[in-house]
Amino acid sequence: MQFENENRFHIESDRKRRLTQAPLDAWVRIERLDGPMDDCRRLADLGFTPGEEISVIHTAPFGDPLVVRVRGAQLALRKREASWIWIE
Amino acid sequence: MKCHPQEDSPSDKQTRPAAICLVGMPNSGKTTLMNALTGGHFSTANYPGVTVSLLHGRSKPEFGSSREIVDLPGVHSVVSPSAEEALACAVIRGENTRVTPAAFVLVVDATQLERHLKFAGLVAQQGKPIVIALTMMDLLTRTRQQVSPEALSRALGAPVVPVDPRTGKGVRQLIETLDRSVALDPATSPLASLPEDPIAAFARVRDLLRESGVVTRSREIDPVTARIDRIVLDRYWGFPIFLLILIILFGSIFWAAQPFMDVIDSGFSWLGETVSANLGDSVPAQFLAEGVIGGMGAVAVFFPQILILFFLMTLLEDSGYLARGAALVDRPLAFLGLHGRSFVPMLSGFACAIPAVLAARAIPSRRERFLTIWILPLMSCSARLPVYALLLAALLPGAPLKAGLALAGIYISSLLVGSLVAGLAVRIFSKYRDPSLLAMELPAFRVPRWKPILRMTWARGSSYIKRAGVPIMLVAAVIWIITHFGYTPATLVASAETENSFAAQLGHRMEPALRPMGADWRVGVGLISAFAAREVFVSSLAIMLHAPDPEEDQNQQATLLEAMRKARFPGTDQPIFTTASMLGLVVFFFFSLQCFSTVAVVMKETNSWKLAAAQLVFYTGLGYGLAVASVQGLRALGVA
Numbered sequence: 001m002q003f004e005n006e007n008r009f010h011i012e013s014d015r016k017r018r019l020t021q022a023p024l025d026a027w028v029r030i031e032r033l034d035g036p037m038d039d040c041r042r043l044a045d046l047g048f049t050p051g052e053e054i055s056v057i058h059t060a061p062f063g064d065p066l067v068v069r070v071r072g073a074q075l076a077l078r079k080r081e082a083s084w085i086w087i088e
Numbered sequence: 089m090k091c092h093p094q095e096d097s098p099s100d101k102q103t104r105p106a107a108i109c110l111v112g113m114p115n116s117g118k119t120t121l122m123n124a125l126t127g128g129h130f131s132t133a134n135y136p137g138v139t140v141s142l143l144h145g146r147s148k149p150e151f152g153s154s155r156e157i158v159d160l161p162g163v164h165s166v167v168s169p170s171a172e173e174a175l176a177c178a179v180i181r182g183e184n185t186r187v188t189p190a191a192f193v194l195v196v197d198a199t200q201l202e203r204h205l206k207f208a209g210l211v212a213q214q215g216k217p218i219v220i221a222l223t224m225m226d227l228l229t230r231t232r233q234q235v236s237p238e239a240l241s242r243a244l245g246a247p248v249v250p251v252d253p254r255t256g257k258g259v260r261q262l263i264e265t266l267d268r269s270v271a272l273d274p275a276t277s278p279l280a281s282l283p284e285d286p287i288a289a290f291a292r293v294r295d296l297l298r299e300s301g302v303v304t305r306s307r308e309i310d311p312v313t314a315r316i317d318r319i320v321l322d323r324y325w326g327f328p329i330f331l332l333i334l335i336i337l338f339g340s341i342f343w344a345a346q347p348f349m350d351v352i353d354s355g356f357s358w359l360g361e362t363v364s365a366n367l368g369d370s371v372p373a374q375f376l377a378e379g380v381i382g383g384m385g386a387v388a389v390f391f392p393q394i395l396i397l398f399f400l401m402t403l404l405e406d407s408g409y410l411a412r413g414a415a416l417v418d419r420p421l422a423f424l425g426l427h428g429r430s431f432v433p434m435l436s437g438f439a440c441a442i443p444a445v446l447a448a449r450a451i452p453s454r455r456e457r458f459l460t461i462w463i464l465p466l467m468s469c470s471a472r473l474p475v476y477a478l479l480l481a482a483l484l485p486g487a488p489l490k491a492g493l494a495l496a497g498i499y500i501s502s503l504l505v506g507s508l509v510a511g512l513a514v515r516i517f518s519k520y521r522d523p524s525l526l527a528m529e530l531p532a533f534r535v536p537r538w539k540p541i542l543r544m545t546w547a548r549g550s551s552y553i554k555r556a557g558v559p560i561m562l563v564a565a566v567i568w569i570i571t572h573f574g575y576t577p578a579t580l581v582a583s584a585e586t587e588n589s590f591a592a593q594l595g596h597r598m599e600p601a602l603r604p605m606g607a608d609w610r611v612g613v614g615l616i617s618a619f620a621a622r623e624v625f626v627s628s629l630a631i632m633l634h635a636p637d638p639e640e641d642q643n644q645q646a647t648l649l650e651a652m653r654k655a656r657f658p659g660t661d662q663p664i665f666t667t668a669s670m671l672g673l674v675v676f677f678f679f680s681l682q683c684f685s686t687v688a689v690v691m692k693e694t695n696s697w698k699l700a701a702a703q704l705v706f707y708t709g710l711g712y713g714l715a716v717a718s719v720q721g722l723r724a725l726g727v728a
Contacts, residue, residue, distance in 0.1 A: 027307070038168035039525050044286040045165030046527055047203045052290070057309060058317050061326045062419045065428075065526055067317070069309060071290075072200040074317075074530040076415040078422065081525060 019056065019068070019077075019085040027053045028087040035084025047071040048085055056082075106190030107144075107156040108266065111180060111211055113204050114162030115531050116195040117223040119143065120540050121253035122159040125151070125263075128543035142175070142187065151263045158187050163207060164527070170452045180211055191217040191266055197224045198235045198250075199310075199532070201303060205244070205293045209282030212246070217269040218279075220248045221262055227532050230310045235303045243300035245277040254537040313408070313532045320412050330416050333409070334435065337400050341393050341439050342470070348392035356385030375568065383564030386621045387557045393439045393470060394552050399545040401432065401447070406541055408533040418526055424507050425514025427456040428526060434460070434506065437467030438499070441686040443552050445693050453524035458699060461690055463510045465681040465707050468502040471622040475677050478626050479670050482649055498678065505678075559688035560621060567620040570594070571613065571628070591616050604716040605676065606669025608657050618682050625677075666728045672719035680711030 022028045030050050033040040047070045048054065057074065058067040065076040077085075110118045126145035143159035160179055161172035169177060178184045180192070192211050196204040212218055222237055241248040247265045251258035272280045278296055282289050297303050320329055360377040367373030404410040410432065418428030429451045436444035444464045451457040468476075476498060480491040574588035594616060595602075595609035602612045610632035618625040626648070629635075635651035655664045681687065681704050690700040 041167040041286075042165045042525055043527065045167060045206070047206075047290065049287045049290050051287070053307075057314065058321045060321055060415055060419065061323050064419045065415055065528075067321065067415070067530060071202045073203055074313070074532075076411070076418070076428075076526060076528045076530055078418065078526045081527060 017087055019054070019082040019087055020066070020079050022056050022087055024056055024059070027055045029053050031086045031088045033084055034086055035081075039081065040084055043081065043084070046075065047073065054085075054087075106188045107158045108147075108191050108193060109179060109187070109189040110157065110159045110193050110195060111176065111207075112162060112195035113164060113197070113207055115529050116162065116197045116204060117253050118159055118162060118195045119544075121193070121195055121221060121223070121251065121259070122157065123540050123543050123547075124251075124253040124256045124259050125157055128547055142179075147263065151260055152267075155263075158189075166210065171454060172452075177210070180214060182214065189214070189216055191219070191269065193219050193221050193262065193266065195221045195223055198222045199224050199227050199231070199233070201235065201240075201297060202290060202293050205279070205297075206282065206286070206289050208244075208279050209284070209289060212272050212277060212280040212282075215271045217266065217271055218246055219262060219266050219269050220244065220246055221258075222248055222250045223253060224532075225250050226252060227310065227534070230312055230532070231308045233304055236301075239300050239302045240297075243296050243302055244279045246272060246279055254540050310532050316533045317412070317530070320409065321416070326416055330413055333404070333413070337397075337435065338438065340396050340400060345392040345396050349389050352388050352392065353385065356381055356388065360385075374572070375565075378572075379565045379568030380561070382568070383561040383620070386564050386624070387553065387560045390440050390470070391549065391553065394443050395545060395549045397436055397439045397443060398548040398552075399541065401436070402541045402544045402548070403536055406534070406536045406544075408531045411528060411530045414528060415530065418528075422526075424510040425456070425459055426510055427451045427453065427460070427524070428528065430456065430460040433464060434467055434503070437464045437469060440469050440471065441465055441467065441683065442689050443548075445686065445689045446548075446552065448693070456524060458694065459510055459514060461694065461699065462513065462703065463506040465683070465686060465703060466502050466506040466509060466679070468499050468678070469622070469683075471683070472677055474623040474626050475618075476674065478629075478645060478648065479674050479677075481645060482652055482665060483667060483670050483674075485649075498674070502678065559685045563684045564620040564624075567591075567617050567624070571617060571631075589613075601712075604720065605672045605712065606664070606666065606719045607673070608664055610655070611664065611673070615676075615682070619684050621685070622677065622682055668719045668722040668727050671722065672715040675718050676711045676715040678711065679707055679714060681707035682711075 016031055019028070019030075030048060030052050032050050033043060033048065052070065055069045056066050057069050059065075060067075060076075064079045066079065066082050068075050068077050068082070110122055112118050122143055122145060125147050127148045129145055142161070145157050145159075147155045147157055158179070160176040163169070163173045163176050166173070166177055175184070179187045179189060182189065192214070194208055194211050196208070208220070220240070222235070222240070225235070228235060237248045237250050247269050249258055249262045249265050251262055253259065278292070282292055319325060360381045363381060364373055364377035367376065401410070404413070414428035414431060416428075417431045421428055421430050430448075432450060433444040433448040436447045441464050444467065445461055448457050448460045448464070451460055476495055477491075480494050484491045484494065570590040571592075572589060574590060574593070591613045592609065595612035598612045599609045602608060607615075611629070613632050614625045614629040617628040630648045630651070633648070633651040633655050635648045652665045653663075656662060657664055687700045687704050690703060691697050694700065
């Protein structure tokens with residue numbers, strides 16, 4: 001729970017996390033993309049749109065990149081990119 | 089996205105016939121389809137202004153009248169497109185003056201209909217006939233899905249043809265359907281009226297697919313791919329497996345190629361000798377025998393290595409492993425400012441920098457591609473091998489094991505120094521540091537098919553010959569001329585004596601610069617001639633030192649080593665080839681970009697002389713500076 005200023009109240013579920021915090025092999029729903037403009041628009045074009053369910057199915061040996069299942073495809077995302085994807 | 093509608097004048101359109109364009113996302117099987125349509129006979133064509141090439145070809149005669157076909161680069165997204173994507177989009181929109189699309193074949197992966205059909209909107213809006221080629225149908229059974237091409241065709245209002253480009257199944261039907269297809273009407277076609285917003289577009293595609301019952305959707309993961317991925321991406325096993333594959337790859341490049349290289353080498357020597365035996369000693373005959381045929385030999389001798397390299401790379405790519413390899417090494421490479429896919433060119437660089445520069449095309453972002461190309465000359469290419477072999481044999485006489493270890497050290501160091509240069513460069517020019525997007529697709533694992541792989545290997549290999557062949561031969565011819573012609577006050581003469589040649593004169597001029605690195609003008613001539621190809625250093629050193637022709641029981645290296653031991657600075661009894669000076673030469677060859685062919689190919693691939701010139705000056709300067717430093721340093725330490 002947080003107050004942004006005197007007139008504005010902002011509350012959100014603490015269940016919201018970044019994709020980097022998602023458990024392996026679990027389907028999670030994308031809540032929003034939040035990152036550099038062009039990169040996030042590209043991610044959306046690749047299939048990462050809010051509301052879509054995705055799943056992290058593997059991680060490379062250093063924990064980076066992550067292999068994510070989205071709309072029938074497997075994409076390798078760097079941790080940096082995965083951290084722009086917020087999940088519910 | 090660049091727009092040049094004003095260039096699209098009618099006269100341009102008439103000069104180039106309209107072509108069938110293959111479009112789609114990367115990994116949809118476009119290029120394999122191109123292969124099946126043209127029988128592997130296509131050529132790459134460069135486009136001015138962008139560092140991208142398109143594949144051009146003509147359809148095989150068995151598919152009816154011959155048609156011009158163009159394979160456009162795959163497009164992930166039209167947002168901040170890479171050079172390849174920008175070119176593909178420009179062609180699709182009809183903004184490119186070189187290619188006018190007559191019709192589109194939209195290649196769609198049946199296992200990823202949503203992602204691939206979203207891109208269809210852009211293509212369908214162009215008012216050109218369109219046929220959807222449905223690939224990867226064979227993979228649907230793995231996830232127990234079904235896709236009905238008929239239902240898909242009804243839902244989209246466009247013809248859909250299932251094809252398997254790897255076997256050629258459905259390709260003829262695709263061509264026949266193309267003849268009958270017409271442009272879609274944006275008013276009625278759901279495909280042509282897809283919204284641009286990705287959320288809305290994906291939702292619309294999903295609704296279309298669901299309503300028409302095209303696909304039995306399943307979230308099940310392809311079990312074959314998942315099982316293999318669990319092993320090859322494993323925390324502990326991932327890297328050992330990757331290393332093992334690299335070792336096998338290297339082993340094949342060096343050992344399996346050797347017999348073929350020997351055959352080609354002796355074949356060209358025989359050809360040269362036959363020509364000079366039959367045409368006599370005239371200058372043109374000698375030029376033909378040594379300059380031209382020798383130059384052709386210099387190109388051909390690397391061909392087996394390059395074919396094996398391309399074959400194994402295509403095999404890894406086709407099976408699906410290559411993308412895993414790139415994902416595994418992405419993290420360390422990203423730290424150096426490179427891309428996961430940079431590992432393919434870096435690896436190829438150990439065979440030859442030229443195919444490596446060509447392979448760098450697979451790297452999506454321009455900055456990472458240029459940085460990869462920048463460090464490629466450091467990778468210890470196989471043309472350096474004969475030079476290192478000679479110098480190490482001279483440095484460590486009678487200790488082949490130590491020489492072998494030293495050679496392994498040189499190879500590993502070249503990788504480390506390359507990493508260092510990339511890491512420093514990306515940090516010094518820190519405004520470029522922001523990394524690009526990886527977001528790389530890991531395709532399903534599949535059993536490779538030999539025919540398309542062999543076709544692809546040949547197409548890539550022959551493109552090497554076309555690209556590198558001409559510059560290497562030209563340089564070899566020029567080097568032959570400057571080492572065989574000289575200028576005396578009276579006339580321009582073909583000199584029998586290499587001592588009077590232009591190269592020797594150049595060597596004498598360079599001598600003040602060569603002395604600090606412990607070399608005389610004869611070594612200088614060797615270094616100049618090595619610009620044709622580095623291994624030429626060995627043969628030209630043999631000529632300059634008057635190493636006798638090997639006798640029956642001796643090999644060439646032994647006589648040359650003997651001549652090197654006897655070599656003295658002119659007028660003194662000071663030996664030239666000391667520990668210090670030979671180490672200096674090793675250092676010089678390690679860094680120096682002594683290969684005009686690489687410079688030429690980098691110029692072509694980057695479409696500018698700047699990067700190539702900077703590389704030439706930087707690496708050759710660095711090599712010289714470090715060679716001088718190590719020779720002087722060793723001498724200061726008392727090592728002669």
